[in-house]
Amino acid sequence: MAPVNKAASLSEPKAYPLKIDSSPYPTAGDGEIIVKVAAAAVNPMDWYIQLLGNDLFNWIQYPYIGGTDIAGTVVEVGPNVSKFKVGDRVVGLAGGFKPRFGGFQNYAALEVKTVTPIPDDLGFAEASVVPLGIATAACALYQKDFLALDHPSLNPKPNGKTLLIWAGASSVGTNAIQLAVASGYEVYTTSSPKNFDYCKQLGAARVFDYHSPTITQDLIEAFKGKTCAGGFVIHQGSEKIVFKVVRQSQGNKFVACAVNPTNVPEGVQAKMVFAGTLRDNEVGPLIFDQFLPAALSQKKYQCLPKPLVVGHGLEHVQVALDKGKSGGVSAQKLVVTL
Incomplete structure (x- = not known):
């Protein structure tokens, strides 16, 4: 039986606040993994999508689950994935605008081409600030x-x-x-x-x-x-x-x-x-496979700006969006832990 999945989603354009409800558990497609989300960072795009809806992107489908920066543990590995196994700690850039990819849920699908392993001594909240940046x-x-x-x-x-x-x-x-x-x-x-x-x-x-x-x-x-x-x-x-x-x-x-x-x-x-264009060219593997894993494990790359953990649980995603929207956060990145 698939685990129970919950998400903080926009039920319709400009909906406020985000709705916390059960969401379909994603299955791992070709070249994908399923990650149990431990931390998700919030980016300006997340609050702009809530504020502007179709005025910003007229092709968004609802319910919409945001969140592009995900850190967590691999729970499922899809076909043609050799670089990760169940139990690995990872951080990744979520792909596209489909609900199954959104970080603001308990379980999310990630394309392995934009995922990197993280060392055991690097916390999920710290790691989650990196992908989109x-x-x-x-x-x-x-x-x-x-x-x-x-x-x-x-x-x-x-x-x-x-x-x-x-x-x-x-x-x-x-x-x-x-x-x-x-x-x-x-x-x-x-x-x-x-x-x-x-x-x-x-x-x-x-x-x-x-x-x-x-x-x-x-x-x-x-x-x-x-x-x-x-x-x-x-x-x-x-x-x-x-x-x-x-x-x-x-x-x-x-x-x-x-x-x-x-x-x-x-x-x-x-x-x-x-940011998403590196999925389709040599820059994706250059960063997520060749440079970042070794740079993180050898402490030659800093996970910054520092995470400002707004709270634990999906109900804090809206709090984080509101905080980001109001401005005043400098050299820090808003993060919600799950």
Whole structure:
């Protein structure tokens, strides 16, 4: 008999609060595992979907179960899966918008191509902060039609190039800094002054105050004599500055954007990044198979921003969404344990 599954779901567009009810127990398809969810992180997309519903994505089917960042224990292994067995502790990026993949439930299906094993001394809540952040950053940094950077390694050698990452203390920025440094790049980033030390601890060489009235000129000056590896925009509204800096620097004139780029100046290329695309190219295995397992076990990759555990149980998912929506969470990621 299948275990009893419960989920926190949206029964219809813009429903509030989330409904906690029984949900079909997922079966493991080809290349999939079933995970008993121990922790799920909350991302802005989760509260935007609740707030905006079909105005944001008109193809969402209801009931909808959110949650893209999942950590837990493997309870079932599907056909053609050799890299995991029942009992393994894992963290993964949930795939797509089907209910069976959502993290806000007791049991979820995961495609193994975006799952990584975690060491025994790494807590589920700590691990759960990584998947969407690292996937978004990796797509921007390594995909051939984006920044196409050198691949990360456990013992990187400096390559003499400097990357600009806007919003280094964000979840995506946190992962982007660590990946870029593991790939041998010098990283210049921006944050509020209270997060300068945090960004430096991640490996950033220099951190600039993004509220400074002279930020554009400061960055242009800083890149003089440097070979620019390109830019990565994470926060809406910063594109204009990054475009200007990259355009006036020597090197790669490409800017990867976690937002939709508009008014891209002549001489600069910019494209919006989507985390899920690494499922279909070499970047997925590069991160989840080749780099992350060893980096986590050898303590060469930090699971940050730190989890802020909102509570234990599905009823706390709505609390976490509300907290995220209200803002004020800095250099932390909201997590619910199950």
